[in-house]
Amino acid sequence: MGETLKDLVTRRSIRSYKPEQITESELNTIIEAGQFAPSARNEQPWHFTVVQNKEILGKINEIIKEIFLNSGIDTYVERAKIKNFSPFYHAPTLIIVSAVEKSIAPHQDGALALGNFFLAAHALNIGSVWIHSLRSLFDSKEGKELNKVLNIPEDHIIIGSGAFGYNAGSIPVAAPRKENTVTIIK
Ligand SMILES: Cc1cc2nc3c(=O)[nH]c(=O)nc-3n(C[C@H](O)[C@H](O)[C@H](O)COP(=O)(O)O)c2cc1C
Numbered sequence: 594m595g596e597t598l599k600d601l602v603t604r605r606s607i608r609s610y611k612p613e614q615i616t617e618s619e620l621n622t623i624i625e626a627g628q629f630a631p632s633a634r635n636e637q638p639w640h641f642t643v644v645q646n647k648e649i650l651g652k653i654n655e656i657i658k659e660i661f662l663n664s665g666i667d668t669y670v671e672r673a674k675i676k677n678f679s680p681f682y683h684a685p686t687l688i689i690v691s692a693v694e695k696s697i698a699p700h701q702d703g704a705l706a707l708g709n710f711f712l713a714a715h716a717l718n719i720g721s722v723w724i725h726s727l728r729s730l731f732d733s734k735e736g737k738e739l740n741k742v743l744n745i746p747e748d749h750i751i752i753g754s755g756a757f758g759y760n761a762g763s764i765p766v767a768a769p770r771k772e773n774t775v776t777i778i779k
Contacts (some may be wrong), residue, residue, distance in 0.1 A: 615757060681725075
């Protein structure tokens with residue numbers, strides 16, 4: 594199996610990170626991989642907001658904690674109550690992917706870019722995981738305030754975000770993949 598194919602099946606979502614920051618060169622490689630994702634009619638409607646500032650990461654953590662605590666959803670409330678809670682597992686780098694709302698396929702394009710980020714990170718021995726909760730960040734008053742710093746373009750919607758950093762734990766075993774998800778018609 595070639596390296597690329599191997600990386601496709603061995604990438605795992607990582608949920609424990611070293612505080613040490615990834616290098617600028619590694620970050621650039623990850624970003625470039627996202628920029629070369631396919632996009633509908635090559636619109637490339639995305640914007641990648643890389644957050645490595647500890648204070649801002651702490652603020653994002655705080656706002657999401659509040660959102661979880663006030664969500665009325667038991668599992669979220671319980672998670673947010675855990676000491677040292679971090680929805681992005683204290684990863685040192687967070688990349689928020691937004692895309693022009695009125696583009697042809699903002700969700701698909703943004704998700705493909707994130708997928709490329711994760712694969713590129715894995716090829717560089719950098720851990721990563723999709724962080725879904727960032728999408729609710731900008732619905733809150735505090736999140737809107739924070740956006741003055743993050744500067745996500747006004748005509749964009751948030752597609753998703755990824756946490757990136759060096760893995761502090763072991764590589765998780767892949768969850769079994771579902772069967773009967775393929776139909777081949779010859
Ligand atoms: C759209 C999407 C949202 C996800 N959100 C989260 C999340 O918020 N937190 C998390 O720890 N993992 C999240 N994940 C990671 C999945 O849990 C993970 O991909 C899945 O369990 C399979 O594991 P693997 O990535 O190691 O193969 C998300 C994945 C996707 C595609």
